[in-house]
Amino acid sequence: MAGHSKFKNIMHRKGAQDKKRSSLFSKLSKEITVAAKMGGVDIDSNPRLRLAVKNAQSNSMPKDNIQRAINKSQGGEGDDYEEIRYEGFGPGGIAIIVEALTDNRNRAASEIRTAFAKNGGNMGESGSVSYQFDKVGEIIFDSSVMDADSMFEAALEAGAEDVASDDETHEIYCAMEDLNTVSTALEEAVGSEPKSSKLIWKPQNTIEVSEEDAQKLMKMLDVMDDLDDVQNVYGNYEISDEILEKLNG
Structure with a gap:
C-alpha cells in the first residue's frame, strides 16, 4: 500500500466547475436503470445496482429520481442500452478511456471521435491504451471522518490495496471484485457512508x-462530459496545481 497517489488531481476539475446537475442525474439514472435491468431490483443481491444507487445518493440525487430509474427497468427501458469502451489519445499524447452507455452505437462513436479530433487528440483502436490502466475499486471519504493513520489501518483491515490521504479526502483502492466488501467494512469502521464508491x-x-495541452484537455473533457452517451472519462494525465489555478481562474 502507498500513502500518496498521483491519481489525485485527475478528477480535480470536477470541483472547479459548476456541476451540470440535470446532465449528471441523467447519467446516474441511466446506470441505475441498466443495473436493475441486468441484475434485478433487489439492492441486496445486485452489487452493481447497490453501487449505482450509492453513487446517486452521494451526488444528492433525490429518492424519487432513484426509484423512478429503478422502475424504468421493469417497464422495458434499459433493454437497448449497450456498454461500450472507447480509447484514444489526448493532447500531449496522454491516454484516455471513455465509458459509454448508448442506444445508438454509431452516434456515440461519431460524437466521441469528433470530441477527440477537435481538441488535439485522436480516437484509437480498442485496447490501444487500456493496458496502461488497472480496473479497480475506488472509495472516497472526507478527510474529517478520521486521521490518515487510522484510515490506513482501517483500509488495510478491510482488504484494500492502496490508500492516498490529503487535507480533503481519503482515497482507498481495492481489487474490483472486493469493492462491495471493502466499502461495507469501511462504512462500519468509519461510521459514515463514503462520498463515492x-x-x-x-x-x-x-x-x-503543459499549460497549453492542459487547456486543450480540459476543453476535450468538458465536451465529452456534455455528451449524453458518455458515462465516465479517465486519463493518465497530471496537471500541476499552478496550472490548475490558472485554468480555473
Missing part, C-alpha cells in the same frame, strides 16, 4: 501536461 480505470503511471 465505484469501479474506475486507474492509470499505472501519469504524464504531467
Whole structure:
C-alpha cells in the first residue's frame, strides 16, 4: 500500500466547475436503470445496482429520481442500452478511456471521435491504451471522518490495496471484485457512508501536461462530459496545481 497517489488531481476539475446537475442525474439514472435491468431490483443481491444507487445518493440525487430509474427497468427501458469502451489519445499524447452507455452505437462513436479530433487528440483502436490502466475499486471519504493513520489501518483491515490521504479526502483502492466488501467494512469502521464508491480505470503511471495541452484537455473533457452517451472519462494525465489555478481562474 502507498500513502500518496498521483491519481489525485485527475478528477480535480470536477470541483472547479459548476456541476451540470440535470446532465449528471441523467447519467446516474441511466446506470441505475441498466443495473436493475441486468441484475434485478433487489439492492441486496445486485452489487452493481447497490453501487449505482450509492453513487446517486452521494451526488444528492433525490429518492424519487432513484426509484423512478429503478422502475424504468421493469417497464422495458434499459433493454437497448449497450456498454461500450472507447480509447484514444489526448493532447500531449496522454491516454484516455471513455465509458459509454448508448442506444445508438454509431452516434456515440461519431460524437466521441469528433470530441477527440477537435481538441488535439485522436480516437484509437480498442485496447490501444487500456493496458496502461488497472480496473479497480475506488472509495472516497472526507478527510474529517478520521486521521490518515487510522484510515490506513482501517483500509488495510478491510482488504484494500492502496490508500492516498490529503487535507480533503481519503482515497482507498481495492481489487474490483472486493469493492462491495471493502466499502461495507469501511462504512462500519468509519461510521459514515463514503462520498463515492465505484469501479474506475486507474492509470499505472501519469504524464504531467503543459499549460497549453492542459487547456486543450480540459476543453476535450468538458465536451465529452456534455455528451449524453458518455458515462465516465479517465486519463493518465497530471496537471500541476499552478496550472490548475490558472485554468480555473
